[in-house]
Amino acid sequence: MSSTTTVTPTKMWNGGKSPFNVEYGKLMMWYFLMSDAFTFGAFLISYGTIRFSSNGWPDPNEVFKSFPFAPEGMNAPLVFVSVMTFILIISSVTMVLAVHAGHNMDKKGVVKYMIMTIIGGAMFLGCQAWEWNHLYHEGAWWGSNPFLNHDGTASSTNFTNYFFTITGFHGFHVFSGVIINIIMLIMALTNKFEERGHYLMIEKAGLYWHFVDLVWVFVFTCFYLI
Amino acid sequence: MEHSHTEQHEGGGTKEIWKVTIILTVLTIVELVLGFWMMDMPLQSGLRLAVKGAIVILMMVKAFYIVAYFMHLKHEIKNLIMTIVVPLALFIWFIIAFLYDGNSFKNLRNTYDPHYKEQSTIKVEKKKEHKSGEHHSEEHAKPSEEKH
Known part of the structure; x- marks a missing residue:
């Protein structure tokens, strides 16, 4: 007994020190993201349950086969969505670089990488707007599904309902992420962080932005790949 | 630590x-x-x-x-x-339980609801306006049933 007490003198939970060793706002951002993860998880598991309970399901390679400015009837499955995925991954990378620049109190770097991140987010939103518009003009919307099942049988509206709800919810997260990033950029430009002496707000915005990328990894896999 | x-x-x-x-x-x-x-x-x-x-x-x-x-x-x-x-880690249970449930629902329906199973095997023609595909197949299916 005596030996263990001497080996662990830290007394993590006895007060006087931060047990998580992060600032309050960052911890709360983690908690928020955890609750958001459960929301998205509930959506995706509900989608999976309905898909498992259906005898047929549309072929994603048949549904998502078009590309902007491509000739009518072109067959390019997975191409457009891979472009969207790479846009989001790259914007996530520029976000980490912005956080990194913030650690070094490098205002110029923060501004540069935040602008790149915002452009990436806006490009992703543009791609999604094009895809939604394209699907809408093919007759797909909530409550209406023009696509057939993989085996040529009639498909229910579950497919479009889940697709528009989940990608819409994700797209709304991207949209709010872009707004948050724009606010961060303005705060960086007006020297708010320089006055505070730290760029911790960039880290919190970065956590949110990476979470949006993380959710897209799951949405991309569940809707477009498998 | x-x-x-x-x-x-x-x-x-x-x-x-x-x-x-x-x-x-x-x-x-x-x-x-x-x-x-x-x-x-x-x-x-x-x-x-x-x-x-x-x-x-x-x-x-x-x-x-x-x-x-x-x-x-x-x-x-x-x-x-x-x-x-x-x-x-709760997700491990969520995913297993709910997907198993969905699959079980499919099997139960296919076993006890022959109409549902039959409907899901009817092939529909491609390139139809939305919803009209389902209507057509039902219209074709119903009269043929009545005649026989």
């Missing part, structure tokens, strides 16, 4: 960022290659299922790299990592 205290906000240099970027890019390309390869496989084949499983594993690996390195969780102290990761 003391060790992680001293280096809590190190890690995550630009070198690590580029390494993770390359890993994520490569994983995505592998996923896409598997996706293209899967297209020509028969619907119910075991190989198709195996490829889907591989894609899901790659998805989890990508999620790990984003959370651990981009979101910096790997460089936080153990208390925080456990607080975030342990509750998410």
